[in-house]
Amino acid sequence: MRQNLARRAALVDAAIEVLAREGARGLTFRAVDAEADVPQGTASNYFANRDDLFTQAGGRIYERMRPDDAAMRAIYDGPTTRARTVELVRDVIERVSAFSTGYLALLELRLEATRRPALRAVLTARVSEDIENNVARHLAAGLPGDADAVRMIYLATNWLVVERLTLPDVFPKGQAGELITALVERLLPADPD
Template sequence: MRQNQARRAALLDAAIDVLAREGARGLTFRAVDAQAGVPGGTASNYFANRDDLLTQAGTHVYERLTPDPETMARSLEGPRDREKVLQLMHEVVGRVSAYRAGYLALLELRLEATRRPGLRAVLTPRIRKDVDDNVDYHLSSGLPGDATAVTLLYLAMNWLIVERLTLPDVFGEEQARELVERAVERLIPEV
């Protein structure tokens, strides 16, 4: 059966919303159909089973989080120094935090991967690739800092995003900005 790609994307967006709101246990074909506003049974026509839906939802989150080529090109305009790294970290925290449902869904998928070896087998190389791509991009772009510094920034920014999305009163907006600045200051050498 030929499938409508726009409807598939809408179903995956709905799955992400359900994951973020209800957790992995609440992700059912019925819940996805209701969230997408489509007739019952639609999601089951697009996804072989629940594991397929979980896996494709995880892939879709990354597609939505990946900056477009224009954003990537703009990210390297100007000097490649510590200040540029700081700008990039603020942009990443802002962009990822703005896609709250996607990031929370990804956290749910990570938790579910501890119980589902098949999902773990899909998520592990995907997230490893994300880390490697971030390091490779940073190093190849001529920005200051080594692979370890980039990995530490990746970990620090991700946990800061978790705090901002799950317990926003732990660190206020100003304190979060200050933490990003201190992390970059301590991990990236001045050029």
């Protein structure tokens, strides 16, 4: 297998775009080569098989969705109120929605993971780690609510992102923002007086 890391990353990024546009059935080495604008046969030199490509794409999506350092620091800045939590949740939804092809590809990979044990293992580890990191950051920042509340917000907002990316007219952007506020206000305790 080839080891040019920049080329491998470009091929995996191309695979993400193919997954989002064509679905799992459309993810072929040929389609990845075309998307990456490289000679035919390049992807097959970097990945042992389609399972390898699926698995690498699953890992790469999470690398690209990871917030930058400024976003990470922002979690710990500002008041520890429900209103601040609403802002943070809205920021996460906007960041994730901005990488729409990544999220749509992730949905395809989740479906494919029901048939591919290696992919299921990768996604299970990445999603579990993501959830537990979210819980840990929330609690460390002193924001209101417990671990279960953070997990419930995670579950609800993930489906909100799915709606925004697949059926955006179900909950238009303004209404989605109101729902986030209502969700946080119902799940988290009131701010102390």
